[in-house]
Amino acid sequence: MEPTIKDVAQRAKVSTATVSRVLNGQHWVAEQTKAAVLQAVQELNYKPNAVARSLMNAQTKTLAILFPNVSDMFSGTVLSGIEDAAHERGFSVIVCKTGGGHDRTLSYLQLLAEKRVDGIIFASEVLREEYSSFVQQVRIPLVVLSGESVQPEIPTIRCNDHQAAYAATSYLIGQGHEHIGMLYGGAHETPEQNGRLTGFHEAHRDHGLVVVPEHVLCLEGFAFKDGQAGGARLLHQAKGLTAIFASSDELALGVMSAAYARGIQVPSDLSVMGFDDLPLAEMSIPPLTTVRQPLYGMGRRAATMLLDHIQDIKKLEGHAVFPTTIIERKSVRRL
Amino acid sequence: MEPTIKDVAQRAKVSTATVSRVLNGQHWVAEQTKAAVLQAVQELNYKPNAVARSLMNAQTKTLAILFPNVSDMFSGTVLSGIEDAAHERGFSVIVCKTGGGHDRTLSYLQLLAEKRVDGIIFASEVLREEYSSFVQQVRIPLVVLSGESVQPEIPTIRCNDHQAAYAATSYLIGQGHEHIGMLYGGAHETPEQNGRLTGFHEAHRDHGLVVVPEHVLCLEGFAFKDGQAGGARLLHQAKGLTAIFASSDELALGVMSAAYARGIQVPSDLSVMGFDDLPLAEMSIPPLTTVRQPLYGMGRRAATMLLDHIQDIKKLEGHAVFPTTIIERKSVRRL
DNA sequence: CTGAAAGCGCTTACAG
DNA sequence: CTGAAAGCGCTTACAG
Numbered sequence: 083m084e085p086t087i088k089d090v091a092q093r094a095k096v097s098t099a100t101v102s103r104v105l106n107g108q109h110w111v112a113e114q115t116k117a118a119v120l121q122a123v124q125e126l127n128y129k130p131n132a133v134a135r136s137l138m139n140a141q142t143k144t145l146a147i148l149f150p151n152v153s154d155m156f157s158g159t160v161l162s163g164i165e166d167a168a169h170e171r172g173f174s175v176i177v178c179k180t181g182g183g184h185d186r187t188l189s190y191l192q193l194l195a196e197k198r199v200d201g202i203i204f205a206s207e208v209l210r211e212e213y214s215s216f217v218q219q220v221r222i223p224l225v226v227l228s229g230e231s232v233q234p235e236i237p238t239i240r241c242n243d244h245q246a247a248y249a250a251t252s253y254l255i256g257q258g259h260e261h262i263g264m265l266y267g268g269a270h271e272t273p274e275q276n277g278r279l280t281g282f283h284e285a286h287r288d289h290g291l292v293v294v295p296e297h298v299l300c301l302e303g304f305a306f307k308d309g310q311a312g313g314a315r316l317l318h319q320a321k322g323l324t325a326i327f328a329s330s331d332e333l334a335l336g337v338m339s340a341a342y343a344r345g346i347q348v349p350s351d352l353s354v355m356g357f358d359d360l361p362l363a364e365m366s367i368p369p370l371t372t373v374r375q376p377l378y379g380m381g382r383r384a385a386t387m388l389l390d391h392i393q394d395i396k397k398l399e400g401h402a403v404f405p406t407t408i409i410e411r412k413s414v415r416r417l
Numbered sequence: 418m419e420p421t422i423k424d425v426a427q428r429a430k431v432s433t434a435t436v437s438r439v440l441n442g443q444h445w446v447a448e449q450t451k452a453a454v455l456q457a458v459q460e461l462n463y464k465p466n467a468v469a470r471s472l473m474n475a476q477t478k479t480l481a482i483l484f485p486n487v488s489d490m491f492s493g494t495v496l497s498g499i500e501d502a503a504h505e506r507g508f509s510v511i512v513c514k515t516g517g518g519h520d521r522t523l524s525y526l527q528l529l530a531e532k533r534v535d536g537i538i539f540a541s542e543v544l545r546e547e548y549s550s551f552v553q554q555v556r557i558p559l560v561v562l563s564g565e566s567v568q569p570e571i572p573t574i575r576c577n578d579h580q581a582a583y584a585a586t587s588y589l590i591g592q593g594h595e596h597i598g599m600l601y602g603g604a605h606e607t608p609e610q611n612g613r614l615t616g617f618h619e620a621h622r623d624h625g626l627v628v629v630p631e632h633v634l635c636l637e638g639f640a641f642k643d644g645q646a647g648g649a650r651l652l653h654q655a656k657g658l659t660a661i662f663a664s665s666d667e668l669a670l671g672v673m674s675a676a677y678a679r680g681i682q683v684p685s686d687l688s689v690m691g692f693d694d695l696p697l698a699e700m701s702i703p704p705l706t707t708v709r710q711p712l713y714g715m716g717r718r719a720a721t722m723l724l725d726h727i728q729d730i731k732k733l734e735g736h737a738v739f740p741t742t743i744i745e746r747k748s749v750r751r752l
Numbered sequence: 753c754t755g756a757a758a759g760c761g762c763t764t765a766c767a768g
Numbered sequence: 769c770t771g772a773a774a775g776c777g778c779t780t781a782c783a784g
Contacts, residue, residue, distance in 0.1 A: 084555070086777055097755045102779055112753060129555060132531040133477060134777035136468045137760050144511070153497040153696070153713075158488035165487060165514045169521075174532065176479070176509045179500045186504075196467040197509065220419070220464060306700050335700045342702050361488070365641050365670045367677050367702050378488075421761055432771045437763055447769060469761035472776050754784085761776105768770085 085126040094122035105130060136198070144174045145388060146194045147203040150182040154305075154332070155360040156377065160205060160227065163381025171389050173200070182207060188216070195220040201388035203227055208270050209236065223391050223398050227384045228375075238401040239384045241375050246406035247281025250327055250355055250373050253408055255289050258417030259325040259353060262286075263297045265312045265337065266329040267304035278329045278357065296320050304329065309336020317344060317352075324417060325353035331360045334370055338413070349415035359409050368412035376404050420461040429457035440465060471533070479509045480723060481529045482538040485517040489640075489667070490695040491712065495540060495562065498716025506724050508535070517542060523551070530555040536723035538562055543605050544571065558726050558733050562719045563710075573736040574719045576710050581741035582616025585662055585690055585708050588743055590624050593752030594660040594688060597621075598632045600647045600672065601664040602639035613664045613692065631655050639664070644671020652679060652687075659752060660688035666695045669705055673748070684750035694744050703747035711739050 091098040096115055103109045104119045111119075122128070136142045145168050149157045161177065168175045176199065180187040191213060194202060202217060205227040214233055217224045227239045254262055264282050273279055279298070286293045297320050301308040309328060313336050316326060328334035334356030338348050346352050348368060356363060359374035383402055391398035426433040431450055438444045439454045446454075457463070471477045480503050484492045496512065503510045511534065515522040526548060529537060537552060540562040549568055552559045562574045589597055599617050608614055614633070621628045632655050636643040644663055648671050651661060663669035669691030673683050681687050683703060691698060694709035718737055726733035 087779095088777080098777090099756085099779075100754060103754085106779080110753060115753080127554065129527070129530045131472075131533060131777050133468050133471045133533055134760090135779075137466075137472055137762090137777080138779045140760080142468060146509075151497075152500060153490065153493035155488060155490060155493070158490070158493050161512070162486075162488040162514065165512065169514070169525075172528075174481075174511045174513070174528065177496070177500065177512050178509070179497060179504070190504075192464070193507075193509065195464045198466060198468055219462065306696070332700070338702060339700065339704075361641070362697055362700065365667070365674065365697065366700075367673060369674075422763095423761080433761090434763075434772080435770060438770085441763080445769060450769080466761050469776090470763075472761080472778085473763045475776080756783090758780090758782100760778085763776090764774090766774100767772090 159377040160381035163378040167385035243277030244281040247278040251285035263326040309333035313337035313340030331356040353414040371414040494712040495716035498713040502720035578612030579616040582613040586620035598661040644668035648672035648675030666691040688749040706749040
């Protein structure tokens with residue numbers, strides 16, 4: 083069996099209370115006793131049992147993150163930021179893949195509640211009322227990352243989608259494009275809620291351009307396949323397009339793939355612009371011009387907000403909105 | 418405060434032992450009492466405290482996975498498999514990003530030991546003697562995934578790299594290529610240990626071809642940047658190459674990017690073949706011909722091996738080697 | 753500075 | 769079928 087604090091105490095000829103004190107290093111302990119304890123710890127190769135400790139101080143030092151999917155680079159980059167921030171403060175992170183499924187999401191929430199995680203980050207799905215009330219009821223701090231929270235009192239980390247799409251569209255228009263197609267994912271929202279779509283429209287309006295309804299397509303998701311299918315449809319039904327703005331990088335790559343399949347050259351025949359700036363944006367040929375969301379930083383921030391709250395440094399509230407930048411690469415041509 | 422088992426017992430007018438029994442459902446409990454308990458659970462909205470439970474049965478129902486990096490698709494796909502398998506059996510998974518760093522790896526191992534995780538999956542790094550002896554000493558079941566374990570007694574999940582590279586190279590040769598370059602990542606191993614390299618060589622030998630030393634390049638890592646730099650060097654120093662075999666998909670995309678930058682067309686001027694078959698392999702232009710490793714399945718298997726051991730279904734031992742397949746897409750041209 | 757004791761929220765023999 | 773009691777491995781007032 084693993085040695086316990088009792089074994090250490092015995093060997094060091096002190097009480098378990100003292101061992102605990104030197105290990106947690108708050109109270110004063112005489113140098114001598116301290117040394118004796120440390121030596122016993124060494125000799126026995128004692129590792130404190132964090133679960134017993136958690137039971138006492140009602141803190142598990144673990145955060146959980148819920149993703150619809152975990153194998154795309156979006157999740158990966160966000161997770162990377164979360165993980166770094168958590169690790170710096172001695173926390174672990176549990177990742178949960180909900181598949182966007184209702185039941186699975188709920189079953190995770192139940193599990194996390196039982197495991198008494200100290201905080202939850204809900205990423206990239208709609209935070210249904212049912213979820214948030216569950217979490218509220220078990221009193222676990224919650225932050226929504228880059229998804230729509232229906233309730234304004236729940237802290238949120240995001241970019242200003244509307245503004246970002248406005249800037250991207252204006253950029254395209256500035257490059258001389260007047261016939262721009264749009265592909266957006268988000269079957270869960272109404273068009274008015276979709277900032278990337280409204281930004282697209284407003285930019286047109288402000289530049290005295292009209293959006294042809296057939297030029298914009300609402301897709302199921304944000305994945306490559308969606309972009310491929312959507313791109314093909316758009317290329318077919320909307321002749322005369324000189325550019326397509328896709329609301330994710332994967333979608334944009336899908337469009338490029340669809341164009342490639344029909345012998346349409348990017349950017350000479352068609353300009354393509356993405357959204358996110360995932361690592362794959364610079365791997366594509368031609369490298370993708372896109373809107374950068376600081377995903378790593380957003381992940382860090384989500385974790386930090388939770389951690390600051392847990393460690394009583396700062397109240398959990400407010401909405402962090404991150405700035406977005408246009409990354410010019412090679413997929414957009416100046417007309 | 419959250420209701421405890423005591424509150425439930427009181428309200429249902431039974432002992433905590435009984436509550437525990439109905440919640441864990443082993444012993445017989447009279448239907449009546451059972452109903453009363455369940456109702457109390459409902460009314461109080463009681464959620465069992467998993468940490469207290471863990472303390473009793475010395476099981477945390479959590480697995481940990483160590484990756485050097487978490488934002489690439491390799492990790493993402495593997496993680497996806499692990500997560501699914503774990504979730505099906507009621508386990509959670511903690512992910513740790515070591516950055517390949519020695520100290521950070523050790524600090525994670527220490528943390529995981531204290532948290533008493535039930536199993537560890539070590540992915541894609543060299544399992545140093547120091548790590549494995551640490552883990553052995555704290556008696557946490559360990560599986561190495563797709564990395565080199567120095568010690569044969571530690572269970573391992575992998576593909577047969579040598580055989581896969583042999584097949585890939587033979588495929589290229591079969592397509593009429595005789596001047597093939599090779600890019601491999603793995604500064605940590607000797608060339609003889611690198612199966613992908615030895616397979617490349619053996620295929621040449623068996624086909625009566627010689628490998629020109631300048632045609633093969635050892636890179637620091639497996640990332641896009643490495644491939645870009647390596648590809649550029651190779652294209653520069655090795656004239657007359659008709660194909661390049663890269664030991665990862667990212668590396669292959671890097672090569673394609675380097676080729677593109679010099680106006681070399683893939684596959685008409687140069688064929689490129691990758692390794693892994695990550696999602697991005699089919700997103701590239703042209704879509705990448707590559708060697709498929711069943712990463713998702715390998716992740717599942719790693720978790721399942723651990724879980725079977727933990728739940729006493731099967732002893733933890735042996736090495737699972739997964740089959741590899743060549744996925745023909747558009748980046749290789751028949752000469 | 754240090755120890756005895758209670759308690760965190762469960763589970764599990766042991767009786768009955 | 770059910771309860772009283774001990775115990776899992778820690779931490780933390782409370783005394784001294």
